[in-house]
Amino acid sequence: MSTITVHPVESKKLAGTPQNAAVNTGSHFDSRIPTHQQLLYGFGDFGNGFMFDLGQAYLTKFWIDVVGIGPSTVAAIFSLTKIWDAFMDPIAGSIIDGRKSGPRGKFRPVMMISAVLLGTMTVVTFYMPSGLNMSQKVIYAFAAYMIWGLIYSFTNAPYGSLASVMSRNPQDRSLMATARQVGSVGAQFICGVAFVPLMLVMSGGKANDHGYLITTAIFAAIGVAMFAICYFGTKENVTVHRDPNAKVLDFKTYAKVVFTNGPLGAIVLMTLFTISAMNTNNAMMIFYAQYNLHNVGLTPILNFFNMGCAIIGVFMIPTLVKHFGQRKVLVTSFAIGVSANLINFLLPDNVITFTVFVSIGYAALAIPNGITWNMVSNAIDYGEWNTGMRREAITYAAFNFSRKLAQSLAAIISAGVLAATGYVAGHADASALQGIRSVMTLYPAVALLCAGLIIFFLYRLTDERFKEVAIDLDNGCWKNGKIGETNALKK
Numbered sequence: 001m002s003t004i005t006v007h008p009v010e011s012k013k014l015a016g017t018p019q020n021a022a023v024n025t026g027s028h029f030d031s032r033i034p035t036h037q038q039l040l041y042g043f044g045d046f047g048n049g050f051m052f053d054l055g056q057a058y059l060t061k062f063w064i065d066v067v068g069i070g071p072s073t074v075a076a077i078f079s080l081t082k083i084w085d086a087f088m089d090p091i092a093g094s095i096i097d098g099r100k101s102g103p104r105g106k107f108r109p110v111m112m113i114s115a116v117l118l119g120t121m122t123v124v125t126f127y128m129p130s131g132l133n134m135s136q137k138v139i140y141a142f143a144a145y146m147i148w149g150l151i152y153s154f155t156n157a158p159y160g161s162l163a164s165v166m167s168r169n170p171q172d173r174s175l176m177a178t179a180r181q182v183g184s185v186g187a188q189f190i191c192g193v194a195f196v197p198l199m200l201v202m203s204g205g206k207a208n209d210h211g212y213l214i215t216t217a218i219f220a221a222i223g224v225a226m227f228a229i230c231y232f233g234t235k236e237n238v239t240v241h242r243d244p245n246a247k248v249l250d251f252k253t254y255a256k257v258v259f260t261n262g263p264l265g266a267i268v269l270m271t272l273f274t275i276s277a278m279n280t281n282n283a284m285m286i287f288y289a290q291y292n293l294h295n296v297g298l299t300p301i302l303n304f305f306n307m308g309c310a311i312i313g314v315f316m317i318p319t320l321v322k323h324f325g326q327r328k329v330l331v332t333s334f335a336i337g338v339s340a341n342l343i344n345f346l347l348p349d350n351v352i353t354f355t356v357f358v359s360i361g362y363a364a365l366a367i368p369n370g371i372t373w374n375m376v377s378n379a380i381d382y383g384e385w386n387t388g389m390r391r392e393a394i395t396y397a398a399f400n401f402s403r404k405l406a407q408s409l410a411a412i413i414s415a416g417v418l419a420a421t422g423y424v425a426g427h428a429d430a431s432a433l434q435g436i437r438s439v440m441t442l443y444p445a446v447a448l449l450c451a452g453l454i455i456f457f458l459y460r461l462t463d464e465r466f467k468e469v470a471i472d473l474d475n476g477c478w479k480n481g482k483i484g485e486t487n488a489l490k491k
Contacts, residue, residue, distance in 0.1 A: 033167045033237055035175075040233030041166065042179025044159045047115065047226025049187020050219045051122040052152070055145075057191060057282040059125060060415055062212050064425055067128050067137055071419035077138070078411030081146045085153065085404045090254055092153040093397030096161070105236035107158035107165070107392070114155035115227035119220035121148040126216040128209055149404065155227075156400050161392035164377040165236040168470050170463065173374045178317045181370030183226075185310045188282070191219065192303025196286070196296070240390055257383055257391045258398045263461040264379040267372060268402040270451045270459075274372070275403050277337075277447035278365055279410030281306075281358070284440045287418075291428040292349045292436055305359045313363035317370045325463060326375065327455060330368050334452030337364035341445035345437065361444060368451070375459075378466050385469045388478040414439055 063069045063077075096110055125144045128137060163176050195215060203211025258264065285303060290296035320329045340361035347353050376399050384390040421435035428436065461469075476483050 031167070031237075032169055033172050033235075037166060037234050037237075038172060038175045039179050040230055041163065041176045042181075042183035042230075043226045043233070044111070044162075044183070044230035045180040046183030046187050047223040047228075047230065048156065048159070049184050050191065050223030050226065051118055053188050053191045053282065054122060054195065054216060054219055055125060055148070057188075057285070058195060058212070059145075060283050060411065061286055062126055062209075063141060064415070064418075066207060066209055066212060067141070068134070068425065069138060069141065071415040071423060073138055075412045075415035075419065077142050077145060078415070079408045081142065081149050082404050082408040084146050085149045085401060088150050089153050089157075089397040089401040089404070090394060092150070093157050093391070093394035094254075096154070096158050096393035097391050101236070105162075105165075107162045107236065108231050108234065111155060111158040111162065112227060112231040114151055114158070115224055118148070118151045118155045119224040121151055122220045122223070123213065123217050124148070126212045152404075153397060153400060157393045157397045159230075160373070160376060160396040160400065161380070162234065162236065163373065164380045164392050165238045165240060166234060168238055168381065168474070170374075170466070173377050174318050174321055177370055177372075177374035177377075178314060180373045181314045181317070181366065182311065184369070185307055185314055185366050187223075189303070189307030189311060192282070192285070192307050193300045195219065196299050253389065253391075254394060256387050257389055257394055260386060261379060261383040261395065263375070263382050263459060264395060264398065266454055266459040267375050267379055268399060270368075270454045271372065271399065271402045272406045272409065273447040273451040273454070274365060274369055275406035276409040276413070277444040277451075278362075278369065279407055280414050280439050280443050281362060281365075283410060283414045284436055287428075287436050288354075288440045292433055292440075293351055293354070298351065302355055302358070305355050306362045309359040309363040310366035313367045314370045317367055320367070321371065326371055327459065327462070330371060330455045331452050333364045333367045334448045334455070337361045337448040338445045338452070340364065341441050341448070345441035345445065349437070358441075361448075365444070365448065375461075378461060378469075381473055382461055382466070382469055384483075385472055385478050388480065388483050390483075413443055 060074055060078075063074045064071055069077075096107065099106055099110065102109065121144065125141075125148050127144075128140065132140060163173065163180075166176065167173060198218070199207060199211040199215040201211075202214045285306070286296065286299045289298040289302055317329075324332075337360075340357045344354055344357040344361070347357075376396065379399075380390075380392050380395045383395050417435040417439050418432065421432040422429060423432040423435070472478065
């Protein structure tokens with residue numbers, strides 16, 4: 001994605017309140033949806049985590065130590081696939097936006113079909129055909145991960161867009177965001193605690209390709225089943241006022257919807273740092289346990305405390321946001337995360353102190369990641385109010401691309417530092433040990449500091465401003481008039 005213009009929300013009186021329309025007291029902003037829909041929405045990210053988190057936590061290890069691909073080549077595979085994603089994400093978003101709503105809604109069917117394909121491709125990425133030379137292995141790994149990324153777009157874009165049409169009520173969205181993050185961290189917890197022991201059992205005690213493949217297939221099947229629960233347990237409840245004359249895809253429309261959305265821009269920039277910090281943590285945990293703490297068997301134990309504290313933090317999101325507001329909670333969480341990671345970097349390697357501070361840092365990271373989902377739904381609504389064009393999937397695809405870019409950044413940093421410090425499969429000298437420690441602790445500290453500064457200075461869509469935006473949209477208005485009656489693209 002090219003440069004995103006980030007700007008504060010306009011301070012002028014919103015167009016639809018009151019000169020363009022009377023305030024609709026029975027609006028979607030005020031209406032609540034059933035609690036079971038809020039909770040079952042979170043099962044989508046629970047399922048997603050069983051496929052997404054495997055790749056972020058263990059694919060680097062699989063490709064380097066089991067398949068034998070060099071760390072620098074692994075970093076190149078992760079980064080080059082994101083160039084492909086840069087073109088595919090907006091196309092996927094446009095295709096989804098152009099789909100007509102059917103009996104099961106606009107987004108849910110695409111999400112479910114793509115989830116099945118994503119589960120299949122997750123298994124494919126952890127499989128390496130026998131008899132291939134190194135060049136063929138690299139080509140296979142690159143192609144498999146490239147296809148995985150494309151299908152991930154068609155899974156995650158409709159899933160993320162779904163929240164914006166389930167409810168516009170802030171409490172509903174906060175609870176859905178919490179449910180989603182609980183699902184995400186819950187999947188990380190299970191993957192972090194159970195994957196390595198199960199893989200070793202399936203491998204006969206020593207990690208091999210057979211153990212990775214069977215364990216991945218089990219986790220992917222669970223992931224698809226969780227998406228099915230989300231699919232059958234949710235509905236698209238919000239009546240959306242769409243412009244019937246709006247174009248499906250051209251660059252001018254894309255630029256108007258995405259690059260003028262200030263709140264989205266701030267979220268995208270923040271996400272580059274939060275998700276890359278999270279992924280470096282997940283990817284390097286097994287390396288840190290094996291080499292710095294001299295026991296790879298500590299990995300599930302470390303993840304138990306790490307992810308367990310994160311789950312506790314996520315459950316606190318609704319209460320924290322209610323009493324202090326999104327922005328204060330975000331900035332405070334980032335400050336705590338920076339401090340915890342810096343302390344871990346400065347202290348010598350020790351199981352107890354490392355576990356304490358990495359758990360604090362990860363919980364402080366999980367809270368902003370949970371709040372992000374609510375912010376994205378609000379940014380979708382703001383984009384419609386700002387342009388007169390509602391493009392849920394394109395907007396979410398732009399956000400999702402930032403997550404993919406963050407994943408690539410994490411892979412480049414993780415595998416790149418391993419390569420630069422001379423790490424070879426099964427051996428880490430003093431230089432490699434320091435590199436692993438730096439990626440595990442120092443990089444997250446720097447990344448969370450950057451994320452905190454972005455939110456503090458650039459994000460301006462307050463709860464009060466969003467309420468005004470939501471009322472306008474409920475009355476079929478954007479900032480310059482009625483949706484569909486004014487040529488939004490020329491404004």
